Amino acid sequence: MTCLIIHYGYEDASGEYFISVDTDKCNSCGRCVEVCPRGVLEMRTVTADLEDLLVAAVTEEHRKKIKYSCAPCNPEKKPPCVFVCEQRAISHTWKPKGR
Amino acid sequence: MKMKKEYWRWPEYRRTVPRKDWAGAEVVTAGVDVGAVSSKAVIMVDGDLYAYSIMRTGSSSPDSANKAMNWALEGTGMKLEDIRYVVGTGYGRVNVPFANRAITEITCHARGANYIWGPTVRTILDMGGQDCKAIRCDERGKVTAFLMNDKCAAGTGRGMEVIADLLSVPIEEVGAMSLKVEKEPEPVSSTCVVFAKSEAVGLLRKGWPKEMVLAAFCSAMANRVAELLKRVSMEKDFVITGGIAKNVGIVKRVEDVIGLKALPMKEGLDPMIAGGIGAGLFAMDLYERERKVA
Amino acid sequence: MGSKNIKAAILKNGQVLARGLIPSGFEQRAAAEKIFNELLEKADVSRDDIDHIVATGAGKDVAPYANSEISMMGADALGGTFLFPSARTVIDVGAEAGRAVRCDGKGRMVDFVVNEKCAAGAGTFIEAMARALEVKLEQIGPLSLKAEKVISMNAQCTIFAESEVVSLIHEKTSKADIARAIHDAIANRITSMTRRLGIQRDVVLAGGVAKNVGFVSSLQRTLAVDLLVPEEPEFVGALGAALAPQKGN
Numbered sequence: 001m002t003c004l005i006i007h008y009g010y011e012d013a014s015g016e017y018f019i020s021v022d023t024d025k026c027n028s029c030g031r032c033v034e035v036c037p038r039g040v041l042e043m044r045t046v047t048a049d050l051e052d053l054l055v056a057a058v059t060e061e062h063r064k065k066i067k068y069s070c071a072p073c074n075p076e077k078k079p080p081c082v083f084v085c086e087q088r089a090i091s092h093t094w095k096p097k098g099r
Numbered sequence: 100m101k102m103k104k105e106y107w108r109w110p111e112y113r114r115t116v117p118r119k120d121w122a123g124a125e126v127v128t129a130g131v132d133v134g135a136v137s138s139k140a141v142i143m144v145d146g147d148l149y150a151y152s153i154m155r156t157g158s159s160s161p162d163s164a165n166k167a168m169n170w171a172l173e174g175t176g177m178k179l180e181d182i183r184y185v186v187g188t189g190y191g192r193v194n195v196p197f198a199n200r201a202i203t204e205i206t207c208h209a210r211g212a213n214y215i216w217g218p219t220v221r222t223i224l225d226m227g228g229q230d231c232k233a234i235r236c237d238e239r240g241k242v243t244a245f246l247m248n249d250k251c252a253a254g255t256g257r258g259m260e261v262i263a264d265l266l267s268v269p270i271e272e273v274g275a276m277s278l279k280v281e282k283e284p285e286p287v288s289s290t291c292v293v294f295a296k297s298e299a300v301g302l303l304r305k306g307w308p309k310e311m312v313l314a315a316f317c318s319a320m321a322n323r324v325a326e327l328l329k330r331v332s333m334e335k336d337f338v339i340t341g342g343i344a345k346n347v348g349i350v351k352r353v354e355d356v357i358g359l360k361a362l363p364m365k366e367g368l369d370p371m372i373a374g375g376i377g378a379g380l381f382a383m384d385l386y387e388r389e390r391k392v393a
Numbered sequence: 394m395g396s397k398n399i400k401a402a403i404l405k406n407g408q409v410l411a412r413g414l415i416p417s418g419f420e421q422r423a424a425a426e427k428i429f430n431e432l433l434e435k436a437d438v439s440r441d442d443i444d445h446i447v448a449t450g451a452g453k454d455v456a457p458y459a460n461s462e463i464s465m466m467g468a469d470a471l472g473g474t475f476l477f478p479s480a481r482t483v484i485d486v487g488a489e490a491g492r493a494v495r496c497d498g499k500g501r502m503v504d505f506v507v508n509e510k511c512a513a514g515a516g517t518f519i520e521a522m523a524r525a526l527e528v529k530l531e532q533i534g535p536l537s538l539k540a541e542k543v544i545s546m547n548a549q550c551t552i553f554a555e556s557e558v559v560s561l562i563h564e565k566t567s568k569a570d571i572a573r574a575i576h577d578a579i580a581n582r583i584t585s586m587t588r589r590l591g592i593q594r595d596v597v598l599a600g601g602v603a604k605n606v607g608f609v610s611s612l613q614r615t616l617a618v619d620l621l622v623p624e625e626p627e628f629v630g631a632l633g634a635a636l637a638p639q640k641g642n
Contacts, residue, residue, distance in 0.1 A: 003243045006205065010250035011326055012550070013291035014511035018246075018330070047202050049241050050384055064250035064549040068585035071506075097510060158563065229553060251511075252552035261552060293512035293521065293551045294489065301419055 004048045008058035009066040015096035017066040019058050019081075023048065025089035026055040032081040032090050038062070040069050041081060056090055070094055109271055109342065113152035113170050116367065121149055121177055126386060128184045129171075130207065130378025131164050131198060133191030135249075136228020136256055137342065140167035141375030142175070142182070146383055148214075150175055151372050156228075160191030168197065184386035186378040190229075190249075202381055205245045208232065210380050211373030212338050213240025216362050221334040224324065224353065224361075225373070226343035228256040233327040235334070240377070244331040251291075254324040256342050258292040259349075262316045265296055266309050277313035277348030284311050286318035295319055313348065321352035328357055338362050344370035394425065394452035397488035397516070398601065400631040401428045403436045403443070407475075407639070411436035412628050421455045429458060447634040451489065463637045465630055466505040470496035471640060472633030473597040476623045481593040484612075484620075485629065486583060486602035488516040493587040500633075500640060508586045512551040514579070516602040521551050522575045525558040526568055533572050537607030540573030542566075554578070572607060580611035587616065597621045599629035 009018035023046065033041045033056060044057035062069045073079040075094035082092050121127055124144045132139045134156060141151040152170035156163045164187065168179065179197060187195030188207045195201065212223045218238040225232040230249035236242050252258040256270075263270045284307075287298040295316055302312050337359045343349050344364060354360050364370055395417060402412040413435065415428040433440060440458075448459035449468040463471075465485065473483035474496060483494045490509035496502050508514040512521070523533040544566065548554040554575075561571050596618050602608050603626035613620050623629060 003237075003241075004205075005244045005331075007244070007246035007330060010248040011323065011330075012251035012511045013253070013289055013294065013323075014509060014514065016326070016330075047206065049206055050381065050388070064547075065582075065585075068582050071585045071589040074589065096508070158560070250549045252550050257552055257556070289510060291511050293517055294510070304419055 006046065006057070008063045009093070010064065012067075013097075015067065016093055017070070017095070018093040019066060019070075020091045020093070021056050022089045023053050023055045025087040027087055027089070028054045028056075029086075030056075031084045032056050035080040035084045037073070037080070038069050040066070066094070067096070111154040113150070113173060114367070115150040115175055116148055119144065119147070119149055121175065121181075126383055127177070127182050128186075128379050128382035128386060129168065129182045130375040130380070130382060131168060131185060131187050131195045132189040132204075132207070132372070132374035132378060133160050133164050133167075133187065133195060134189045134228055135191075135230070137371060138163040138167040138191070139372050139375040140164075140171035141372050141379045142171055142177070143376070143379035143383060146380060148368065148376060151369070151375060153369060153371050156191065160194035161196050164191065164195040164197075184382040186382040186385065188374055188378040199382070200385060202378060204232070204247070204374055206242050207374045207377030207381065208340060209234050209236035209242045210240040210377030211375065212236070212340060212377075214376050214380060215365050215368045215370070215373060216336065216338050219336040220338050220362070222328065222331070222337045222359075223373075224328060224337070224339045225341040226254055226256070226324065226339065226349070227341040231255055231324060231327060233331045235331045246327055246331055248327060253290045253292055253295075254320050254327070254343075258320065259343065259346065261292050261296055262299060262313065265299055266312060268309065268313070271345070273313055274317070274346035274348035274350070276310050277317045278351065279310045280314045283318065284315045286322055287315045288319075290319050290323040317346075317348040318352055321349055321356055324349070324353055325356040328353075333357055333359060335359055336362050340370040340373040342371055394421065394448055394450035394456055395487055395630075396451045396490075398627065399424055399428050399450075399452075400628050401432050402628055402631040402635050403432050403438065404632070404635040407636075409632070410438070412625070412631065414627065417452065421452050422457055425456050425458075445638040447637045449630050449634040461637075463634050464502075466492060466494045466502045466507075467637065468630040468633030469494045469599055470502040470633065471500045471636045472629035472631070473599060474498070474500035475632055475636055476629065477595060477597050477621050479595040480597040480621065482587070482590070482596045483599055483629070484583060484587055484596065485599040486516060486608070487600045488520075491515050491583050491586060491600075493583075493590050495590055495593060500636070504590055506586050506590050508582070513549055513554070514582050514586070516600070518551050518554070518579050519575065519602065519605065519608065521555060522558060525555040526562075526571060526575075528568065528572070533575070534605035534607035536569050537572035537576045538610060539569040540567075542570045543577070544570055544574045546574050546578045573611070576605070576607040576611040577615070580608060580615045583612060584615040592616065592618060594618060595621055597623070597629070599623070599626045601627040603627070
């Protein structure tokens with residue numbers, strides 16, 4: 001049990017946009033990676049406290065663009081990556097300020 | 100080309116911990132934290148801080164890593180070969196040519212904060228040159244939640260530089276000056292540094308003194324930073340690392356917003372070297388582990 | 394009543410009598426008065442001749458003489474379909490906000506998305522990049538069309554992008570290539586935002602940024618749809634607001 005939750009993404013003046021992965025719950029099944037239509041997710045080896053974990057992660061290319069990359073999935077409802085995860089390891093926050 | 104660094108003159112320096120010697124040491128390791136703006140090299144002797152350097156990152160990450168390391172070694176009699184294991188971390192971690200291993204900043208900062216302030220640390224706010232991190236950890240300095248925002252300049256040193264430039268105030272004075280207001284003004288309405296700067300220009304035109312404009316700007320930045328902390332949920336003890344830990348204007352306002360006071364900085368343990376210390380400690384663990392296997 | 398510029402138009406029986414633009418500056422109310430009086434002169438009408446004044450935009454409640462207000466989204470829908478009756482999507486990129494509006498054939502707004510408060514998503518981004526590139530704002534668009542190489546910007550924040558432009562210049566990247574990367578970056582952001590809405594043709598591009606040929610070129614590429622760009626795109630909102638009373642809004 002690594003008890004590590006990694007939050008990828010950012011908050012800027014226009015809102016909050018995060019994809020969070022609970023590394024304990026993630027079983028490396030890779031379904032979220034497959035189902036994402038824009039390649040936002042990948043399986044990555046994360047070093048936590050000298051342990052190497054293979055878990056879902058946001059790609060370097062997309063982690064600063066989550067507002068835009070994830071927009072087409074209408075993530076205010078349940079986006080496909082969250083929907084498909086049986087372990088409930090991944091969660092998505094996508095909240096532009098105002099409308 | 101206009102280089103906007105005129106008012107960002109934070110001191111670069113190196114330090115050897117007094118009354119410490121490495122001659123009889125069992126394990127000497129190093130952590131090198133190459134950030135977008137500053138590079139830190141930290142030398143640990145048997146798991147204790149021995150020497151470090153903090154300097155600006157140049158246009159070449161490998162160069163900066165080399166320079167920082169050489170500067171940390173300066174005057175110690177130690178050479179790079181005497182260091183058993185080097186861990187690189189930070190934005191430029193893959194560019195530390197002499198590192199045995201690169202580890203992401205996810206784990207290094209918490210370990211470093213645990214070293215600096217002890218096992219009561221649970222929440223760390225790291226405000227660096229171009230990023231802002233909110234970290235939760237346990238009593239051993241093991242990370243339980245990690246969030247890094249390097250998309251947006253608000254809450255970063257680069258963001259503070261913009262207002263320092265606009266008001267022609269040296270960056271190291273921004274914090275103290277922002278606290279010289281009788282009554283705390285409303286924060287600027289935008290946490291986007293670009294729009295906040297326009298607002299600041301408008302406030303100056305209305306006759307606001309510099310202290311009040313700084314206060315309004317710092318207040319908005321502190322609000323943003325507090326949101327990041329809320330996402331990882333806060334618990335005491337709370338500490339602040341990174342360059343902006345030295346900005347009392349931001350520190351005090353963040354404390355006010357989240358309702359938690361940060362533990363004071365520790366003498367001789369610059370809050371900017373937390374990542375490097377953590378890396379140096381991991382270097383020791385990795386060295387021990389590899390030695391056992393061998 | 395935009396954050397950067399105030400645009401106004403006087404219409405009579407659906408015909409534009411006069412239009413004009415003035416920077417909002419620090420005294421929005423005074424600027425609004427000034428442009429109003431200028432237009433009255435231009436159109437050769439008096440204040441009393443005007444039946445109804447509608448304000449729109451970020452500063453719409455500051456307009457001292459407005460009889461009513463309309464949202465920018467509604468104004469874009471009306472203005473866009475007025476200029477192009479086949480318009481069903483209007484993308485409006487101004488100084489501080491970008492928005493996309495879906496509308497029907499009658500100029501009614503059906504759905505919208507707004508991207509605001511972050512400078513990287515609007516015209517302010519291009520302005521800041523032009524400064525970093527040391528090129529006049531009017532020139533950065535045409536410059537980008539001369540690009541030979543396609544590169545993509547890493548930074549997603551205007552402040553960090555400024556530093557990235559400086560680094561690229563130090564690395565001897567051509568200004569034209571950098572300019573293209575700048576327009577591609579914001580075009581990608583606007584495109585992603587619009588995709589959230591679903592793109593329905595015909596697509597009209599409005600707002601001051603539409604005058605930038607580099608942006609139009611990049612946006613056309615990333616959207617992969619032809620764009621209808623009016624001659625004076627910054628007036629679409631003002632036109633729409635002026636049309637509102639006739640449409641019963």
